[in-house]
Amino acid sequence: MISQPIQSLISIALSASLCCISPALADSRKLPEIGTVAGTTLTIAQEKQYGDAYMRVLRSHQPVINDPVLNQYINTLGHKLVAHADNVKTPFHFFLIRKREINAFAFFGGYVALHSGLFLHTRSQSELASVMSHEIAHITQRHLARSMEAEAKRSPATIAALVGSLLLTIAAPEAGIAAMTATQAGSVQQRINYTRANEKEADRFGIETLAKAGFDPYAMPRFFGKLAAEYQYASKPPAMLLTHPLPESRITDSRERAQRYAHVDEKPSLAYQLARVRVIVRFTGIKAEAALDWIKRHRPKHPSEISAAFDYGQALVYLDQKKLDEAEAILNRLVQSSPDNSFYLDAMSDLYIDRQHPEKAVHLLAKLLKESPHNQVLAINYANALIKEKKYKDATRILHRYTHDFPDDSNGWSLLSQASALSGDEPEDLAARAEIMAMKADWDQAIQYYTQASQLAKLGSLQQARYDARIDQLIAQREQFLALQE
Template identity: 60%
Template sequence: MLKRAPSVLAMLLGATLSLSSSSLANTSDLPDIGTTAGGTLTIDQERNYGDAYMRILRASQPVINDPVLSEYISSLGYSLVANAEDVKTPFEFFLIRDRNINAFAFFGGHVAIHTGLFLHANSEGELASVVSHEIAHVTQRHLARRMEDQARKNPVTLAALAGSILLAIAAPEAGIAALTATQAGAMQSAINYTRSNEKEADRVGMNTLIKAGYDPHAMPSFFGRLADQYRYASKPPPMLLTHPLPEDRITDSRSRADAYPINPAAPSLEFHMAKARVVARYVGISSDGAMDWLERKEKSASKAMKPTYEYGKALVYLDTKQLDKAEELLLSLQKQFPHSNFVLDALSDLNIEKKTPEKAEALLKEALKIKPRNPVLQINLANVMIEAEKNEQAVRMLQRYTHDNPNDTNGWHLLSKAHANLSDPANELAARGELYALNANWNRAIQSFTQAAQISELGSLQQARFDARIDQLLQQRDQFMALQN
């Protein structure tokens, strides 16, 4: 499934190494603020690069497909985008399972957040300050502006320019390793350019943060604490490699924040539940380690925040099959937060483990009356239906779900499983083909749909549908490969 990804990543690394020292040496001239960067990349081209790179990341990085966390980070991101200026592209927010502190944005409005960021952010405002900063990189078109600046001085291909920048953002160590192969002056000019963009992203991002109702002091508070923590570290986190934090940048951020009154927001229950979920499941520590962290935090937490740590403990109990302990906590949380998707998702998992999927089905159907077509509730209900051997119902729901959420791998995975349970190999292959395509594994995707078409009834509507999808995939593959030229 992931066989093709390394070659594409190797292409991007090769593009990085192929940049001449002269092209890097000319990146210190910051383009005028507000340039459209239209001379190098159009918005449509940015979207094409963004889509291609997102497929590469799905295949090569541990992208988290957790419906609840995806909903939380997307909701946070979209609330900030709604208050941002110069938004010219749709946005997509996603999480990568990595304890390193990092976040990065790339073409087409894609914003990645490492789970390590949750561990170091003390509030939703601090997390929002990082996300708003990354949104600003997109709205100010920093990648395209940098490419435009390089292209004016050196006739390299868009693929080489895009490859070098994308690689340096997502894999800073590889990007810096490539830079060290060039002269010191070239490296310094690239760093200077980056720092100029960082300051602009701080300024624009803080405006977004304020308009969205967050305390602007959250930004210098988080950045200052991060700089202090790693000031003398021999190996700083990736975020400080791609987002340098010199003292003047922190000072500027603090000065801008001081122009506004302190606006302390009430602690966000959803943020702390998301953080507890990350600790319980996505930072690579043992269940004992996660439980120890949750219990220590719970002791010093306010009464209002204690349920968030109880939620994290319930997840640990659930994942270690201590179902009675998990159930006691989750039923208590359900009484306090009957409409919380965090709690409803965990209760669904609990009932699956207890072999009582019908209870979860009733719970989720009731919740969907209040929040119709909610993706978290829908995907949980489809999963529960499969466990209850109601595969036909699950297929009908998942067909709608994948139409509305075509980039969610959860939907295609469950649809493939439901078709397999129904002994429907053609549609099982088709669903698997969509998964391959989402991971840039075009040949396997085309092969899956070809096999699906071959075993379909000759001349049937199903066969025609599969053939049409093969044509689309061939075109997408050609467009994807053309980005290298």
């Protein structure tokens, strides 16, 4: 459990986490030197540590989407943008939160969260990329670090105390909101004013990144304009407009910025539409009939080049309804047209398993993995198919390598736990479950599972030594995590 800091620190952290505040920088094409802006207190290494802690809290308290196909898509798109951003000092991690409201936010350590609702309101890959490039700029400009340092100078709070408060705010935002009082209104308004300057700064660098990465720079002001028009008279604007204020001056400024770059004649992105349809069908909570109706209504609005995305959406609905003949007819055609498409292969693997023919999925995926050995979607589906085929030892071998390469993917640990349990390897089952707990900052449960695994392992074996070493690591991580809140 997270200890509760004093209320004034909660409110400071809340406003920092929502606003990413700092005074506006000069309107310059050159990014500021990190060492002179936010390096006086927080180091990049500390930011990575804080980011890891925040991510663990989020996994425990927010509906993070653990969908390998969608995660692969947004990370591919995100890293294409990062490759064209300036002043990148940390690795970047992109993930989705299952919420229909429009929002996105960035925090320490290069973490960028996107609400799945963005797929309901963006209409092109460039529009989605514009939101992501804006959040990337918040990180490269170190807005959160700079705002916390400024806050520490204005108050008796230390950076460590602010970080602890921010952890609480992410875990239980209602606690932070409840701590806001009328006496702090002036300070809060000052932070909101700073936020508007920061948002323009992130827009400027975001548009530059967008253009350099080959996306349409006009996508950002276009998306802003649609949001402003849609919620102009709304009594309760979406979270994105609360945390990212959108006055007319900001829309105008982004439009003028975009005009400095050549207009890009953006071709429709099939990958974007596939991801969008997958979100509609699987992560909006609507019924199958409503999903099919959405597909029917939107298909005519799009060019024929991406009609496959709507076919794919129909196949997903049929899979979920167990109408396997209908799903198979569509998927056979899609896979034949694009044999290496991860969206189609993931669905085809599910179809074979639902047909009680996991060996077909194994055969299909094994062949493709030889050509793309680092493809996460293929690897996780392959492991799952091996489990369904009752080849537990083969599955655990694949999953040990997978969890080593992708330790932050809970799908790998979950399948490893399942395969180990089915093969009768209780210690490895416990170890995998421990890693899932550690990903959610449940250190005590993680340590308990590893302790049980060590007790079950052969005395003096390498397996027991590995478990004991991991227990020591988790204890150290727990102490570091708790120290952030003190």
